Amino acid sequence: xxxxxxHPSWVICKSGTSVKIECRSLDxxxxxxxxxxxxxxxxxxxxxxxxxxxxxxxxxxxxxxxFLINHASLTLSTLTVTSAHPEDSSFxxxxxxxxxxxxxxxxxxxxxxxxxx
Amino acid sequence: DAKTTQPTSxxxxxxxxxxxxxxxxTISGNEYVYxxxxxxxxxxxxxxxxxxxxxxxxxxSLIITEDRKSSTLxxxxxxxxxxxxxxxxxxxxxxxxxxxKSTFGDGTTLTVKP
Numbered sequence: 001x002x003x004x005x006x007h008p009s010w011v012i013c014k015s016g017t018s019v020k021i022e023c024r025s026l027d028x029x030x031x032x033x034x035x036x037x038x039x040x041x042x043x044x045x046x047x048x049x050x051x052x053x054x055x056x057x058x059x060x061x062x063x064x065x066x067f068l069i070n071h072a073s074l075t076l077s078t079l080t081v082t083s084a085h086p087e088d089s090s091f092x093x094x095x096x097x098x099x100x101x102x103x104x105x106x107x108x109x110x111x112x113x114x115x116x117x
Numbered sequence: 118d119a120k121t122t123q124p125t126s127x128x129x130x131x132x133x134x135x136x137x138x139x140x141x142x143t144i145s146g147n148e149y150v151y152x153x154x155x156x157x158x159x160x161x162x163x164x165x166x167x168x169x170x171x172x173x174x175x176x177x178s179l180i181i182t183e184d185r186k187s188s189t190l191x192x193x194x195x196x197x198x199x200x201x202x203x204x205x206x207x208x209x210x211x212x213x214x215x216x217x218k219s220t221f222g223d224g225t226t227l228t229v230k231p
Contacts, residue, residue, distance in 0.1 A: 004160075032218075034219075043222060043223050044155075046218065046220065046221075049218060091158070093160045093161070095160075095161075095219075105166070106153075110159055110160045111158070113158075
Protein backbone atom coordinates (compact mmCIF):
# COMPACT_ATOMS: atom_id res chain seq x y z
CA UNK A 1 0.00 0.00 0.00
CA UNK A 2 0.87 3.66 -0.23
CA UNK A 3 3.05 5.24 2.42
CA UNK A 4 2.40 8.41 4.37
CA UNK A 5 5.09 9.83 6.62
CA UNK A 6 4.98 12.39 9.38
CA HIS A 7 7.70 14.48 10.89
CA PRO A 8 8.52 14.73 13.68
CA SER A 9 7.37 11.54 15.40
CA TRP A 10 7.25 13.32 18.70
CA VAL A 11 7.91 16.83 19.92
CA ILE A 12 8.06 18.56 23.28
CA CYS A 13 7.68 22.30 23.37
CA LYS A 14 7.16 25.11 25.83
CA SER A 15 3.83 26.78 26.27
CA GLY A 16 3.40 29.74 23.92
CA THR A 17 5.64 28.43 21.16
CA SER A 18 4.57 27.18 17.73
CA VAL A 19 5.11 23.70 16.36
CA LYS A 20 5.01 22.58 12.74
CA ILE A 21 4.13 19.01 11.77
CA GLU A 22 4.74 17.73 8.25
CA CYS A 23 2.73 15.09 6.43
CA ARG A 24 4.08 13.61 3.21
CA SER A 25 2.73 11.08 0.76
CA LEU A 26 5.88 9.24 -0.31
CA ASP A 27 4.88 7.28 -3.37
CA UNK A 28 1.67 8.86 -4.58
CA UNK A 29 0.14 12.25 -5.10
CA UNK A 30 -2.64 13.22 -2.75
CA UNK A 31 -5.20 15.77 -3.80
CA UNK A 32 -6.66 15.70 -0.33
CA UNK A 33 -5.10 15.28 3.08
CA UNK A 34 -6.80 15.14 6.44
CA UNK A 35 -5.65 16.06 9.92
CA UNK A 36 -6.91 14.23 12.98
CA UNK A 37 -6.30 14.60 16.69
CA UNK A 38 -6.49 11.80 19.21
CA UNK A 39 -6.50 12.18 22.99
CA UNK A 40 -5.57 9.23 25.23
CA UNK A 41 -8.12 6.43 25.23
CA UNK A 42 -10.28 8.28 22.73
CA UNK A 43 -11.04 7.86 19.05
CA UNK A 44 -9.68 9.98 16.23
CA UNK A 45 -11.32 13.34 15.75
CA UNK A 46 -11.18 15.00 12.36
CA UNK A 47 -9.79 18.52 12.58
CA UNK A 48 -9.62 19.68 9.00
CA UNK A 49 -9.56 18.74 5.35
CA UNK A 50 -6.65 20.04 3.32
CA UNK A 51 -6.89 20.37 -0.46
CA UNK A 52 -3.83 21.18 -2.54
CA UNK A 53 -3.78 24.79 -3.62
CA UNK A 54 -6.79 25.91 -1.63
CA UNK A 55 -7.73 26.85 1.89
CA UNK A 56 -8.32 24.10 4.38
CA UNK A 57 -11.82 23.28 5.59
CA UNK A 58 -12.02 23.10 9.37
CA UNK A 59 -14.44 21.03 11.39
CA UNK A 60 -16.77 22.78 13.78
CA UNK A 61 -15.04 23.81 16.96
CA UNK A 62 -11.51 23.74 15.53
CA UNK A 63 -9.82 27.15 15.58
CA UNK A 64 -8.39 27.87 12.15
CA UNK A 65 -6.12 30.63 13.46
CA UNK A 66 -4.61 28.26 16.00
CA PHE A 67 -4.17 25.25 13.75
CA LEU A 68 -2.71 26.56 10.51
CA ILE A 69 -2.79 24.15 7.60
CA ASN A 70 -0.85 24.54 4.37
CA HIS A 71 -1.07 22.10 1.45
CA ALA A 72 1.51 23.54 -0.91
CA SER A 73 2.01 20.49 -3.11
CA LEU A 74 0.41 17.17 -3.94
CA THR A 75 2.78 15.38 -1.55
CA LEU A 76 3.06 17.73 1.40
CA SER A 77 0.69 19.20 3.96
CA THR A 78 1.76 20.94 7.15
CA LEU A 79 -0.07 21.61 10.40
CA THR A 80 1.24 24.40 12.60
CA VAL A 81 0.01 24.58 16.16
CA THR A 82 0.41 28.23 17.09
CA SER A 83 0.87 29.49 20.64
CA ALA A 84 0.65 25.96 21.95
CA HIS A 85 -0.76 25.31 25.40
CA PRO A 86 -0.77 22.14 27.53
CA GLU A 87 -4.32 21.34 26.44
CA ASP A 88 -3.01 21.04 22.86
CA SER A 89 -0.93 18.04 23.92
CA SER A 90 -2.23 15.18 21.82
CA PHE A 91 -1.49 12.64 19.11
CA UNK A 92 -1.82 14.29 15.71
CA UNK A 93 -2.37 12.03 12.71
CA UNK A 94 -2.60 12.90 9.05
CA UNK A 95 -4.00 10.89 6.20
CA UNK A 96 -3.92 11.16 2.45
CA UNK A 97 -6.18 9.94 -0.30
CA UNK A 98 -6.73 10.25 -4.00
CA UNK A 99 -10.31 10.40 -5.15
CA UNK A 100 -11.59 7.59 -7.30
CA UNK A 101 -14.84 5.69 -7.45
CA UNK A 102 -14.50 2.83 -5.01
CA UNK A 103 -10.75 3.18 -4.96
CA UNK A 104 -9.97 6.16 -2.77
CA UNK A 105 -8.38 4.32 0.08
CA UNK A 106 -7.26 6.57 2.90
CA UNK A 107 -3.69 6.04 4.07
CA UNK A 108 -2.61 7.25 7.48
CA UNK A 109 0.69 8.53 8.76
CA UNK A 110 2.29 7.11 11.89
CA UNK A 111 1.27 10.11 13.98
CA UNK A 112 3.07 12.86 15.87
CA UNK A 113 2.90 13.03 19.63
CA UNK A 114 2.93 16.62 20.85
CA UNK A 115 3.61 17.43 24.49
CA UNK A 116 3.32 21.05 25.57
CA UNK A 117 4.93 21.88 28.89
CA ASP B 118 -21.73 9.85 6.79
CA ALA B 119 -23.72 7.04 8.37
CA LYS B 120 -23.20 6.20 12.03
CA THR B 121 -21.83 2.80 12.96
CA THR B 122 -22.20 0.70 16.09
CA GLN B 123 -19.55 -1.75 17.22
CA PRO B 124 -19.05 -3.77 20.41
CA THR B 125 -16.65 -2.11 22.79
CA SER B 126 -14.35 -5.09 23.17
CA UNK B 127 -13.84 -8.69 22.10
CA UNK B 128 -11.41 -11.47 22.92
CA UNK B 129 -10.15 -14.12 20.55
CA UNK B 130 -7.86 -17.11 20.98
CA UNK B 131 -4.68 -17.11 18.96
CA UNK B 132 -5.06 -19.13 15.77
CA UNK B 133 -8.84 -18.90 15.77
CA UNK B 134 -10.97 -16.73 13.53
CA UNK B 135 -11.90 -13.30 14.87
CA UNK B 136 -15.33 -12.07 13.76
CA UNK B 137 -15.91 -8.38 14.36
CA UNK B 138 -19.46 -7.12 13.77
CA UNK B 139 -20.57 -3.65 12.75
CA UNK B 140 -24.06 -2.22 12.45
CA UNK B 141 -24.71 0.58 9.97
CA UNK B 142 -28.47 0.57 9.59
CA THR B 143 -28.64 4.08 8.09
CA ILE B 144 -26.11 3.47 5.35
CA SER B 145 -26.87 5.15 2.04
CA GLY B 146 -26.71 3.50 -1.35
CA ASN B 147 -23.50 5.26 -2.34
CA GLU B 148 -21.65 4.65 0.92
CA TYR B 149 -18.92 2.08 1.24
CA VAL B 150 -17.96 0.12 4.35
CA TYR B 151 -14.31 0.56 5.34
CA UNK B 152 -12.38 -1.18 8.07
CA UNK B 153 -9.24 0.15 9.70
CA UNK B 154 -7.29 -0.90 12.74
CA UNK B 155 -5.05 1.01 15.09
CA UNK B 156 -2.33 -0.63 17.05
CA UNK B 157 -1.34 1.27 20.16
CA UNK B 158 0.34 4.62 19.48
CA UNK B 159 0.36 4.15 15.70
CA UNK B 160 -1.66 5.59 12.85
CA UNK B 161 -4.65 3.59 11.62
CA UNK B 162 -3.98 0.87 9.06
CA UNK B 163 -6.31 0.18 6.16
CA UNK B 164 -7.69 -3.36 6.14
CA UNK B 165 -10.46 -3.73 3.57
CA UNK B 166 -13.52 -2.07 2.11
CA UNK B 167 -16.60 -2.99 0.12
CA UNK B 168 -19.89 -1.72 -1.24
CA UNK B 169 -22.25 -4.68 -1.31
CA UNK B 170 -20.33 -7.76 -2.33
CA UNK B 171 -18.21 -9.76 0.04
CA UNK B 172 -14.53 -8.94 -0.24
CA UNK B 173 -11.33 -10.79 0.65
CA UNK B 174 -7.71 -9.78 0.66
CA UNK B 175 -4.52 -11.00 2.25
CA UNK B 176 -5.47 -9.53 5.60
CA UNK B 177 -9.14 -10.24 6.07
CA SER B 178 -12.58 -10.94 4.66
CA LEU B 179 -15.53 -8.57 4.71
CA ILE B 180 -19.04 -9.94 4.77
CA ILE B 181 -21.82 -7.43 4.07
CA THR B 182 -25.43 -8.43 4.61
CA GLU B 183 -27.79 -8.28 1.65
CA ASP B 184 -29.63 -5.26 3.07
CA ARG B 185 -26.23 -3.65 3.78
CA LYS B 186 -27.28 -2.71 7.29
CA SER B 187 -24.48 -4.66 8.91
CA SER B 188 -21.15 -6.23 8.15
CA THR B 189 -18.57 -8.53 9.70
CA LEU B 190 -14.81 -8.33 9.45
CA UNK B 191 -13.18 -11.73 9.65
CA UNK B 192 -9.54 -12.29 10.54
CA UNK B 193 -9.20 -15.97 9.62
CA UNK B 194 -6.30 -16.92 11.88
CA UNK B 195 -5.78 -14.28 14.54
CA UNK B 196 -2.29 -13.73 15.92
CA UNK B 197 -1.11 -11.76 18.92
CA UNK B 198 -0.08 -8.96 16.53
CA UNK B 199 -3.72 -8.52 15.55
CA UNK B 200 -4.48 -7.06 18.98
CA UNK B 201 -5.70 -3.55 18.15
CA UNK B 202 -8.70 -1.24 17.99
CA UNK B 203 -10.77 -1.99 14.90
CA UNK B 204 -12.83 0.77 13.34
CA UNK B 205 -15.76 0.28 10.99
CA UNK B 206 -16.50 3.39 8.91
CA UNK B 207 -19.09 4.07 6.25
CA UNK B 208 -18.51 6.88 3.80
CA UNK B 209 -18.88 7.99 0.25
CA UNK B 210 -16.06 7.03 -2.09
CA UNK B 211 -15.24 8.81 -5.29
CA UNK B 212 -14.13 12.04 -6.87
CA UNK B 213 -15.37 14.72 -4.54
CA UNK B 214 -13.94 17.19 -2.11
CA UNK B 215 -14.65 14.86 0.77
CA UNK B 216 -13.03 11.81 -0.77
CA UNK B 217 -11.45 9.90 2.05
CA LYS B 218 -13.06 11.94 4.83
CA SER B 219 -13.75 9.46 7.59
CA THR B 220 -15.66 9.81 10.83
CA PHE B 221 -14.28 7.47 13.47
CA GLY B 222 -16.45 5.96 16.19
CA ASP B 223 -15.09 4.27 19.27
CA GLY B 224 -14.25 1.00 17.51
CA THR B 225 -13.81 -2.49 18.95
CA THR B 226 -10.79 -3.35 21.03
CA LEU B 227 -9.79 -6.84 19.95
CA THR B 228 -7.50 -8.73 22.30
CA VAL B 229 -5.95 -11.89 20.94
CA LYS B 230 -4.92 -14.22 23.73
CA PRO B 231 -2.38 -17.05 23.61
